[in-house]
Amino acid sequence: MNKTIRALLYLIYTLLVFAVAFGLRTYAANNLSIDYDEDDYLRAGQEFAHLIKTDNWSGFLETNYRPEHPQLAKIMFGLSIVGLPEKPLIADLPITANPVSTLPPDLLAAARNMSAIWGSLTAMLLALINPLGGLILAVHSFTIKYTSQVMLDGFASLMSTAAAVTYYLSKGKTGKTKSVFLIASAIFLGASASSKYLHSAVGFAILIDWFLSAREANETKKFFRNAFLWGVLSLAAFFVFNPFYWPDPLERIQVTYEAVSTTTTNPNVEKANLPTWQPFIHLSSSVPVFWNEEGFLFRVDGIIFIFAILGIAQTWKKNRFIAIWLFVDLFILLIWRTKWAQYILVATAPLSFVAAEGIKSTGANLVEWWQTRHQRGKEAVKPSRTETVRAIPWLMPGLFAFLVLTIFPLLFQIAISIISLDGNSLRDGFQGGIWREFWGGVLGQIEPNNLARDGKVHYIGFQWYREIFNWINAMGMPFFNTMWTVISVTLQTVLGVGAALLLWQRGIKFRKGWQALFILPWAIPEAIGAMLWLNVFVPLWGWISLAVKKIGPLTPLEFFTNWERSPDTAFLVLLVVALWYGFPFMMLAASAGLKLLPQEVFDAAAIDGASAWQTFRYITWPLIMPLIVPAIIIRAIFAFNQFYLFQMFYFVNPDFNMRTLASLSYFLVYDWRDFTASAIINIITILFLVVLIVLFNRWSKAGEGVTYA
Amino acid sequence: MRKMKPLRQLLSQLALGLIGIYVIIPIWGILRLTFDGAIKSRATEFHWFPKEFSIQPFLSALDRPYQTASFMTLFQNSMLVSVSAALAAVVLGISLAYAFARFRFPGRQTGLFVILLTAVLPPIAFTTPLYLLLSWMQLRTTLLGLAIVYAAFAMPFCVWNLRAAFQAIPKELEEAAFLDGAGYFTTFWRITLPMAAPSIAVAALIAFLMAYSEFTIGWLFVEKTETVTLAMSIYAILTSGSAQPWSQIGALAILMSAPVVVIFLIFQRTLLERMMFGTTTD
Numbered sequence: 006m007n008k009t010i011r012a013l014l015y016l017i018y019t020l021l022v023f024a025v026a027f028g029l030r031t032y033a034a035n036n037l038s039i040d041y042d043e044d045d046y047l048r049a050g051q052e053f054a055h056l057i058k059t060d061n062w063s064g065f066l067e068t069n070y071r072p073e074h075p076q077l078a079k080i081m082f083g084l085s086i087v088g089l090p091e092k093p094l095i096a097d098l099p100i101t102a103n104p105v106s107t108l109p110p111d112l113l114a115a116a117r118n119m120s121a122i123w124g125s126l127t128a129m130l131l132a133l134i135n136p137l138g139g140l141i142l143a144v145h146s147f148t149i150k151y152t153s154q155v156m157l158d159g160f161a162s163l164m165s166t167a168a169a170v171t172y173y174l175s176k177g178k179t180g181k182t183k184s185v186f187l188i189a190s191a192i193f194l195g196a197s198a199s200s201k202y203l204h205s206a207v208g209f210a211i212l213i214d215w216f217l218s219a220r221e222a223n224e225t226k227k228f229f230r231n232a233f234l235w236g237v238l239s240l241a242a243f244f245v246f247n248p249f250y251w252p253d254p255l256e257r258i259q260v261t262y263e264a265v266s267t268t269t270t271n272p273n274v275e276k277a278n279l280p281t282w283q284p285f286i287h288l289s290s291s292v293p294v295f296w297n298e299e300g301f302l303f304r305v306d307g308i309i310f311i312f313a314i315l316g317i318a319q320t321w322k323k324n325r326f327i328a329i330w331l332f333v334d335l336f337i338l339l340i341w342r343t344k345w346a347q348y349i350l351v352a353t354a355p356l357s358f359v360a361a362e363g364i365k366s367t368g369a370n371l372v373e374w375w376q377t378r379h380q381r382g383k384e385a386v387k388p389s390r391t392e393t394v395r396a397i398p399w400l401m402p403g404l405f406a407f408l409v410l411t412i413f414p415l416l417f418q419i420a421i422s423i424i425s426l427d428g429n430s431l432r433d434g435f436q437g438g439i440w441r442e443f444w445g446g447v448l449g450q451i452e453p454n455n456l457a458r459d460g461k462v463h464y465i466g467f468q469w470y471r472e473i474f475n476w477i478n479a480m481g482m483p484f485f486n487t488m489w490t491v492i493s494v495t496l497q498t499v500l501g502v503g504a505a506l507l508l509w510q511r512g513i514k515f516r517k518g519w520q521a522l523f524i525l526p527w528a529i530p531e532a533i534g535a536m537l538w539l540n541v542f543v544p545l546w547g548w549i550s551l552a553v554k555k556i557g558p559l560t561p562l563e564f565f566t567n568w569e570r571s572p573d574t575a576f577l578v579l580l581v582v583a584l585w586y587g588f589p590f591m592m593l594a595a596s597a598g599l600k601l602l603p604q605e606v607f608d609a610a611a612i613d614g615a616s617a618w619q620t621f622r623y624i625t626w627p628l629i630m631p632l633i634v635p636a637i638i639i640r641a642i643f644a645f646n647q648f649y650l651f652q653m654f655y656f657v658n659p660d661f662n663m664r665t666l667a668s669l670s671y672f673l674v675y676d677w678r679d680f681t682a683s684a685i686i687n688i689i690t691i692l693f694l695v696v697l698i699v700l701f702n703r704w705s706k707a708g709e710g711v712t713y714a
Numbered sequence: 715m716r717k718m719k720p721l722r723q724l725l726s727q728l729a730l731g732l733i734g735i736y737v738i739i740p741i742w743g744i745l746r747l748t749f750d751g752a753i754k755s756r757a758t759e760f761h762w763f764p765k766e767f768s769i770q771p772f773l774s775a776l777d778r779p780y781q782t783a784s785f786m787t788l789f790q791n792s793m794l795v796s797v798s799a800a801l802a803a804v805v806l807g808i809s810l811a812y813a814f815a816r817f818r819f820p821g822r823q824t825g826l827f828v829i830l831l832t833a834v835l836p837p838i839a840f841t842t843p844l845y846l847l848l849s850w851m852q853l854r855t856t857l858l859g860l861a862i863v864y865a866a867f868a869m870p871f872c873v874w875n876l877r878a879a880f881q882a883i884p885k886e887l888e889e890a891a892f893l894d895g896a897g898y899f900t901t902f903w904r905i906t907l908p909m910a911a912p913s914i915a916v917a918a919l920i921a922f923l924m925a926y927s928e929f930t931i932g933w934l935f936v937e938k939t940e941t942v943t944l945a946m947s948i949y950a951i952l953t954s955g956s957a958q959p960w961s962q963i964g965a966l967a968i969l970m971s972a973p974v975v976v977i978f979l980i981f982q983r984t985l986l987e988r989m990m991f992g993t994t995t996d
Contacts, residue, residue, distance in 0.1 A: 388820045395898065396817035403810025407873065410806075410866040411832050414843035421843065435850050504733055507726050512718040519730050521979070522737055528978030529741075530927035532945070533971045536952060537740035540747065540960070548743045551760035585736065593986050635990050646836035652930050656953050667836035674842055675934060687839040694834055698827075 019132045019139065026128040026143035029302065030121035033153040034114070036300040041345075043155040044105045045071050046082055047116055048095040050155070053083025055091065065248040070097075073264035077246045078160040078200035085119035086112045101273050116155045123159040124152025127166045131354055134173055137361035142354055146291040146304040151347045153300075158350040161204040164197035166354045169330055172211045176218070176326070191235045195242025202265075203351050206337040208239065210330040217325070269342045277344070280572035280663075282488060284338035286481030287346045288356065293479040307478055309360045316363025323362070331355035415691075421684040423447075423467060428678030429460045438462035465681070473685045480662040482669065483693075489665065490644040493583040497640055500584060501591025502633065506621070508592075509599045520596075527589035535653035538582040543657055544569055569658045576663065582650055587640055594636035598629030638701045645697065646690075666690045748772070748964035755959050771961035772969070779966045780947035783939045792943040795857055796925035799864035803872045804918045806865075811876035812902065816885070829877075832870035837931055840866050845934050855937040863935055864928060868921035875920075875988055879913030880906065916988050919977065927974060944970045 049070040056064040069076050092109045125143070132139020142148055152159040168190045175186030190211065198205035212232055219228035244250055250257045280286075289311075291304030313331075321328040334352035341348065424442045426434050439462060445451035446464030453466035477483060504523055508516050526534060541548045542565065549565050556562075568574035602625070610620045651668040664672075666686055673683035718726070747757060751768025759765075776785045813819075814826060844863050845854065853859040883906055891901045907914075929949040936942055942950070948967055951958050978985060 388818045388822065392817040393819040396813045396819045399809045399813035399817070400819075401809075403806055403808065403813065403873070406802075406806035407810055407829075407869060410862070410869055411840065412828070414840050414847060414866065415832070417843040417847060418839075421846065426846075431849075434846070439846075500733070504730070507730055510718060510722075510726060512723070513726055514723065515727075515730075519734065522734055524979065524982060525741065525975070526737060528975040528982075530929075530945070530971050530974055532927065532929040532949060533967050534740070536948070536963075536967060537744050539952075540743050540964075541740050546756040546758065548739075548757075548760065551757060555760040585740070590986070590989075593982070594990065597986070639990060642834045646834075648836060648838065649929060652949075653952065667838045670836075670838045670842065671930065674838075674845060680842055680846060683842045687842055690839055691831070691835060695831060698831060698834065 015136075018136055019129050022132040022136075022139045022143055023125045023129040025140065026125035027121060029144065029149050030124050030153040031118060032302065033149050033300040034117035034121050037150065037154060037297055039104050039106070039108055039113070040154050040156075041104050043113070044095050044098065044108055046079060046155045046157060047086075047108055047112060048097070049079035050082030050086055050116055051092070051094055051112070053080045054087040054089075057083060057087050058091070066252050067249070069249040071264070072249070072260050073268045074157055074201055075199040075243075075247050075261075076249050077196060078157040081123075081160050081200075082116045082119065082155060086115045089115060100268060100271055113155065117153055120155060120159040121153045123163045124148065127152070127159075127163045127354060130163070130166050130170050131357060134170055135358045135361050137364060138358035141309055141360050142357035144303070144305065145309060145353050145357060146301050146306050147287060147346060147349055148353045149301065150292050150297065151350050156347055157201045158204070158347050161197050161200035162350045162354060164193050164200055165204040165207040165351070168193035168197060168211070169207050169326075169354070172215075173324075173326060187231075187235060188238065191238040192242045194239040195244075196246055198239070198243045199246035203337060203341065203348060206334050206351055207330060208236075210326065210333040212236075213333070214326040214329050274343055278571060279344040280481075280576065281339055281344075282484070283344035283481070284335070284349050284352075285488070286484050287349045288352070289484040290475070290478035290481065292346075294475055295479070304475075307483075309357065312360040312363035312367065313356050314363070315367055316359045316361070316365070319366045320359045320362045324358070327355055327358045331359055418684045418687055421680055422469070422688055423465060424681065425455075425463045425465050425469075426680040429458075430462045431678070431680075433461045469681060470685055470688075473682055474689065477666070477669070477686070477689075482662060482664070482666060483689075485663060486645060486665050486693075489579075489583075489647070490641050493580055493587065493644045493647075494637060494640045496580060496584045497587035497591050498633070498637055500588040501593075502595045502629075504588065504592045505595035505599055506625070509596065523592060524589050526585050527593070529586075531586060532649035532653060534586045535582060535650045538585070539653055539657070542568065542578055569660075572660055572663060575658045575660055578658075579650065579654060579663075582654075583644065583647065586650070587644070590640060591633070591636055594632050595629055598632035599625070602628050641701075642694070642697065645694070666693070744964045744967065747961050748968060750961050753959050753961045757960060771959065771965040774962050775965035775969060779962070780942065780951060781939050783942060783947065785944075785969075787940065788942060788944040788947050791857060791941060792926055792945065795861045795864060795943055796922045798861040799868060799925040800918045800921035802861070802865040803868040803921045804876070804914060807869055807872040807876055807917075808907075808914070811873045812880050812906070814873070815877045815880035816888075829870055829873050833874045835870075837867040837928070841931050841934060848935065854935055855941065857941050860932055860935045860941065860943075861925075863931070864925035865921075867928070868924050871924075872917045872921055875917045876910070876914060879910045879917070882913075883909050912984075913988075916981070916984050919981070920985070920988060923974060923977070927971070 052068050052070055053065075056062070056068060065076070065080075070079070089111055092112060095108065096105075098105070128139045128143040130139070131142050148162075152162070171186045171190040171193060175183045175190065178186060194205060194208045194211070197207065215232060216225070216228055219225050244254075289307055291306040292301060317328060317331075320331075331352060334355060338344075338348060338352060420439065420443045423446060424434075424439065426439065430438065442451060442462045442464040446453065446466065451464045453468065454463040455465050455468065507513070508519055529537070539547070544550055544566065549562050553560060553563050553566050564574075565578065568578045606624055606628075607620065610624055615623075645665065646667045647665050648667045648671070651664045652671070655664070655668070666689065670683045670686040670690070673679045673686065746761065746764050747753060748771055749767055749769065750761075750764035751770050752764075752766040779785055780788065814822065814829070841863070844866060848854040848859045848862065853862070887905055887909075888901050891905050892898070896904065926943075927945055928943075929945045932943060932946045933950070936946065944966075948963065948970060951963055951966070
């Protein structure tokens with residue numbers, strides 16, 4: 006294709022991305038209610054607008070309302086309202102105050118629209134280096150929310166994305182062009198830091214990638230010189246964009262530091278008591294409906310998050326810088342103490358890029374799967390007619406029982422999930438209500454009726470699926486469940502393989518004794534195991550609490566008292582129990598694998614001078630993998646469904662959000678008698694497990710025995 | 715066997731010792747409570763060993779551990795429910811497993827996937843619909859209902875496992891018997907079934923253990939104390955925060971889980987292999 010036409014098409018496309026982004030953002034700007042902090046930044050904008058109008062340029066040196074954030078983005082809000090008639094200054098409320106009910110409408114609209122332009126420009130900028138990624142950023146609901154309200158993140162993320170994009174573009178260039186792009190990225194970085202400090206995380210990502218690339222090209226010396234200059238330049242830019250720092254930089258750093266300390270430790274932060282992984286909950290769910298009912302045409306952040314997980318490996322291979330950018334941002338979000346939702350805008354730009362790669366590679370996989378279907382059909386074992394006839398008498402009795410006991414309940418569950426059935430309507434349900442509403446609804450004779458609470462069963466259709474999914478997503482349960490599976494199984498594998506390796510050493514003493522001891526947790530029923538640990542951890546009268554009471558505080562054990570008050574420590578305690586319960590199984594699997602290894606290989610490795618780690622990494626691990634992988638899969642499925650542990654610990658750790666879907670489903674039936682919600686949760690669980698099995702099947706040939714051979 | 719260097723031996727033993735402490739702490743914690751006659755309700759002081767050694771907690775646990783139910787009632791219920799669930803799951807599962815192991819018929823691949831999927835589902839995924847179906851049939855609060863529920867939990871796993879067991883038996887043996895004039899059923903009854911007997915027994919054992927150590931879900935299928943199982947009673951005493959002394963709860967837990975632990979220790983290799991869905995080779 007002609008180069009000019011291509012460039013033109015590309016330009017049209019990026020403009021289209023801008024249009025989509027801007028449309029969604031202005032729609033949100035017109036419909037969203039006033040949020041926390043919007044009054045603060047609008048007031049800051051008013052102050053700057055006043056300074057500009059009165060030509061009071063020296064006032065910029067002293068004016069910085071809410072000094073925990075730098076000036077630039079607030080000055081931008083000032084510019085957005087400078088053309089409007091001035092209003093009395095918005096009231097200065099304490100930082101813990103609830104969102105105000107009204108703000109001057111014209112000022113609010115102008116500032117919000119300015120925010121929307123920045124947000125749309127960010128999407129357009131990303132579309133320059135990744136067309137699909139730009140579109141994803143345009144439709145990401147959390148990004149839309151905070152780039153259509155008076156928030157600092159809009160301008161800050163525009164600047165940080167600009168820094169990343171210019172650095173990204175510099176990579177393929179040489180000579181003068183490269184320098185121009187790098188200088189631009191340094192200036193943009195300075196600007197992003199002077200809009201909101203956290204957004205300068207991208208600078209670390211640039212430095213890491215730059216260093217790695219330089220090392221590969223053996224140019225580390227050159228890197229240190231250039232990176233130093235680059236860093237000085239971005240610091241200078243930061244200084245220039247922040248007149249507040251000019252009079253006395255050190256004193257102003259002090260002011261900023263104190264302001265940041267108060268905002269990150271204020272009572273709202275304490276009260277929210279959010280877990281470390283909260284940013285991931287925000288990223289894996291869209292803007293909850295109960296935050297903002299209006300303002301979004303659709304909410305698909307969860308799907309974007311899933312595609313980002315699928316795309317991360319591909320991005321690491323093809324665009325390492327983007328992957329590093331995402332990792333650095335996520336790391337910063339994890340360690341930053343305040344976990345408010347707007348912070349995730351630090352990471353949504355790279356996330357969208359990675360999600361785009363995920364969509365591309367998933368699409369490519371599907372196409373390949375579709376194209377090879379004929380070939381697979383030929384390879385598959387053909388059913389034979391004689392065998393089918395012979396199979397019938399065998400299939401009949403077992404199939405009948407299987408259908409009655411297993412398949413029918415599962416199908417029945419689908420029926421329950423589209424009618425409203427709870428403790429009150431149970432009687433009507435059993436008197437024919439279930440079938441009446443189910444068939445009536447399916448055949449279209451009954452309109453969905455969601456609201457009636459008259460003790461009768463009603464057809465509700467599939468709309469509860471979305472509501473329930475949004476509900477559990479807003480609580481972060483699917484994410485928690487997945488994280489729980491990954492972390493607990495990883496720990497179990499490490500300790501299990503470690504113990505197996507220790508016991509496998511030649512000449513180790515007491516091998517049999519240790520092994521017999523280590524197997525115990527596996528042999529003890531899970532609920533009893535949980536009860537044993539409950540006796541250790543339970544607040545006030547558990548072993549640890551009593552020990553601390555006796556020995557006195559300030560022992561390391563004290564860390565494990567009051568654990569139930571914070572989600573992080575509660576998670577740790579649950580992990581301690583899960584590790585205890587699960588590592589023996591991994592140890593047994595690893596031991597079985599180790600026994601099969603030929604000793605000669607290790608002797609040869611020892612003669613060749615391989616270190617212990619090398620021997621493990623290149624010889625032992627690959628050889629025991631075939632046995633470890635099925636064990637990991639089984640433990641992963643078990644951890645995903647973990648039930649008794651959460652049931653037993655629930656009454657000391659009533660953090661409702663911290664439980665598996667299986668445990669939630671039981672709660673819904675047992676405590677709330679809400680059969681519909683429980684059925685929907687079960688169906689969601691089944692879908693998750695289908696995906697898990699398919700993934701595991703692809704992941705490793707070794708899993709073949711577990712899936713179907 | 716080569717000797718280890720003493721330092722390495724020492725470090726390894728230290729590491730193993732740390733893991734050992736980790737393993738033993740919760741077990742020791744409950745043992746020390748259980749043999750302590752001085753505990754009236756909850757522990758109030760830290761001790762490494764029982765303050766007043768006594769087996770009284772065991773005696774009370776063997777008497778009336780839960781409300782009006784005697785230990786024997788609870789135990790009987792447990793055995794009755796678990797044994798019938800295991801028998802039902804295995805007997806009903808055998809023919810299905812055999813068909814999937816031996817014959818190629820349309821829908822086999824899909825069927826296998828469904829069986830595997832149902833085998834990895836959490837029991838609660840079947841519980842909600844079974845609760846409604848059994849209430850409807852007015853079986854929900856009977857021991858039979860409980861047995862049906864546990865059989866439903868265990869059956870997919872049993873089918874999957876037995877299929878692997880049947881597949882491991884050489885087809886040639888059956889063909890030889892068939893050539894000698896035995897019918898299909900005779901071949902199965904005389905040749906295949908006896909050879910698969912050990913695997914069937916293990917599958918039944920696992921199904922039994924699944925039902926025997928089910929603590930929570932059963933509470934949806936029970937209204938009277940007479941139909942409570944041993945495991946369920948422990949869960950109820952624990953979560954109701956009742957005034958029962960912890961030494962007695964501990965004793966009950968030990969009485970309940972000791973047989974399970976012994977079974978696991980005796981059959982560890984076989985159980986491991988079966989739980990890995992037949993993927994270990996040794």
